[in-house]
Amino acid sequence: MASYEEILEKVIGELSALTATDANLTENSELVTELGLDSFKVLDLLMDIEDEFDISMPVNLLADVHTVKDLAERIHAVINTEPGT
Amino acid sequence: MSLFDKFQPLLQDRQSLLGQDVDPFGAPIEEIYSPTEARINGRKTILAGTNNYLGLTFDKECLDAAHAALDELGTGTTGSRMANGSFSGHRALEREIAAFYECEKAIVFTTGYQANLAVISGLANNEDTIVIDADSHASIYDGCRLSGADIVRFRHNNPDDLDKRLKRLGERAANTLVIIEGIYSMLGDKARIREFIEVKNAHQALLLVDEAHSLGVLGERGRGLVEEAGVIHETDFIVGTFSKSLASTGGYCVSNHPQLDLIRYASRPYIFTASPCPSVIASTRAALKRVENGADLRARLWRHAQRLYRHLHDAGYELGPEPCPVIAALLDTREQALALWRGLHEHGVYVNLIFPPATPDGKSLVRISVCAAHTDEQIDKICEAFSVLA
Ligand SMILES: Cc1ncc(COP(=O)(O)O)c(C=O)c1O
Numbered sequence: 001m002a003s004y005e006e007i008l009e010k011v012i013g014e015l016s017a018l019t020a021t022d023a024n025l026t027e028n029s030e031l032v033t034e035l036g037l038d039s040f041k042v043l044d045l046l047m048d049i050e051d052e053f054d055i056s057m058p059v060n061l062l063a064d065v066h067t068v069k070d071l072a073e074r075i076h077a078v079i080n081t082e083p084g085t
Numbered sequence: 086m087s088l089f090d091k092f093q094p095l096l097q098d099r100q101s102l103l104g105q106d107v108d109p110f111g112a113p114i115e116e117i118y119s120p121t122e123a124r125i126n127g128r129k130t131i132l133a134g135t136n137n138y139l140g141l142t143f144d145k146e147c148l149d150a151a152h153a154a155l156d157e158l159g160t161g162t163t164g165s166r167m168a169n170g171s172f173s174g175h176r177a178l179e180r181e182i183a184a185f186y187e188c189e190k191a192i193v194f195t196t197g198y199q200a201n202l203a204v205i206s207g208l209a210n211n212e213d214t215i216v217i218d219a220d221s222h223a224s225i226y227d228g229c230r231l232s233g234a235d236i237v238r239f240r241h242n243n244p245d246d247l248d249k250r251l252k253r254l255g256e257r258a259a260n261t262l263v264i265i266e267g268i269y270s271m272l273g274d275k276a277r278i279r280e281f282i283e284v285k286n287a288h289q290a291l292l293l294v295d296e297a298h299s300l301g302v303l304g305e306r307g308r309g310l311v312e313e314a315g316v317i318h319e320t321d322f323i324v325g326t327f328s329k330s331l332a333s334t335g336g337y338c339v340s341n342h343p344q345l346d347l348i349r350y351a352s353r354p355y356i357f358t359a360s361p362c363p364s365v366i367a368s369t370r371a372a373l374k375r376v377e378n379g380a381d382l383r384a385r386l387w388r389h390a391q392r393l394y395r396h397l398h399d400a401g402y403e404l405g406p407e408p409c410p411v412i413a414a415l416l417d418t419r420e421q422a423l424a425l426w427r428g429l430h431e432h433g434v435y436v437n438l439i440f441p442p443a444t445p446d447g448k449s450l451v452r453i454s455v456c457a458a459h460t461d462e463q464i465d466k467i468c469e470a471f472s473v474l475a
Pocket residue numbers: 196197198199201222224266270295297298326327328329334335336
């Protein structure tokens with residue numbers, strides 16, 4: 001089972017490939033307003049994350065996700081409630 | 086922050102990109118001469134971005150039927166079918182669509198957009214999961230949202246990816262609604278439907294196919310990809326629109342699941358909106374007959390599509406993956422796409438301009454839709470304009 005820190009590291013890895021602004025990518029970076037991801041880039045990122053962790057993470061779970069931290073926490077929660085992971 | 090502040094970036098973006106020139110996202114159509122010609126911004130223009138695939142907007146039988154219905158039944162129904170009742174035309178059209186597909190049940194909706202909203206939100210609720218193609222039309226996304234269901238996306242037109250995502254759902258996969266489109270509206274690619282059927286059967290999921298751009302375009306009798314692939318009866322729900330090949334407005338869903346009928350009582354986009362106007366229903370019924378007997382129109386449509394696709398490909402444009410009546414030229418930036426759109430406009434050719442995020446992979450598109458009513462000379466002119474601007 002992945003720890004929060006491991007998840008955060010992987011999310012930042014995926015994001016830096018997407019945004020090319022890794023210099024100031026932190027836990028508190030805002031996905032849309034700061035990193036400039038459009039709604040579909042965030043959704044595509046979610047598909048990559050599902051594959052990376054082999055989980056199912058519905059799009060609607062992103063409703064209150066604004067920052068990198070929100071996202072990592074949400075993934076952490078999903079992984080910890082998924083049966084068999 | 087005021088309500089209107091959020092429009093500021095949109096306004097600035099529009100002003101800096103579009104300036105004072107004609108707005109590609111609201112081109113002024115001043116006069117319509119035929120299914121393929123109009124005056125736009127003072128210029129006689131070939132219409133190559135209308136989705137009017139079979140060119141039926143001025144079909145004599147459709148016009149006559151609409152005129153007669155107007156005179157007999159008036160201009161509107163002034164309410165929903167639940168409140169104001171079903172006109173005989175509504176019921177007849179439903180019977181005819183069901184017969185067309187040889188399916189048990191059909192429901193007609195006021196637009197294609199509402200058909201997706203109504204069917205998806207009628208079928209699924211917050212205890213269900215819907216798995217959709219990542220490049221699905223906005224009406225599919227909105228229907229999923231309205232349903233409150235969990236929404237999972239799979240990679241575009243990739244049955245293996247769907248399989249993987251259904252596996253991850255475990256037992257829930259058995260009740261999952263999977264949604265694909267017959268022909269994808271942006272790039273004109275066809276769904277790998279047979280493989281999708283295999284995957285959904287393996288998981289006992291249910292499949293909904295949106296044939297918005299394939300009705301009238303594919304299949305012997307124009308029933309879309311489900312007919313071409315021979316899977317009408319393996320598809321759980323077929324949704325479509327009247328606004329493209331049928332040249333009116335409205336939408337439908339057909340199914341062999343008897344429960345489809347109950348959506349009428351359980352679906353807000355069916356209940357809380359006025360039913361289609363009598364004239365719209367009448368022209369749609371006439372158009373449906375023409376579609377069914379439209380092998381001649383389909384042959385012309387595909388001949389034009391093949392020629393145009395080959396020409397654009399040879400002229401060096403990056404195109405969608407296969408020849409189709411929807412042909413998209415992919416450009417890296419919005420500015421390049423806008424310049425091409427403007428150039429085509431100046432050459433008297435109207436196409437669609439589409440920017441991200443409505444496009445796959447962040448590209449910008451100049452999108453053509455071919456019409457069976459185009460003449461060979463019009464196709465020549467479209468080819469020439471693209472060649473000059475390449
Ligand atoms: C795939 C798809 N579904 C649904 C619709 C909605 O149809 P309508 O414009 O008839 O509401 C469209 C077209 O706009 C579409 O492309």
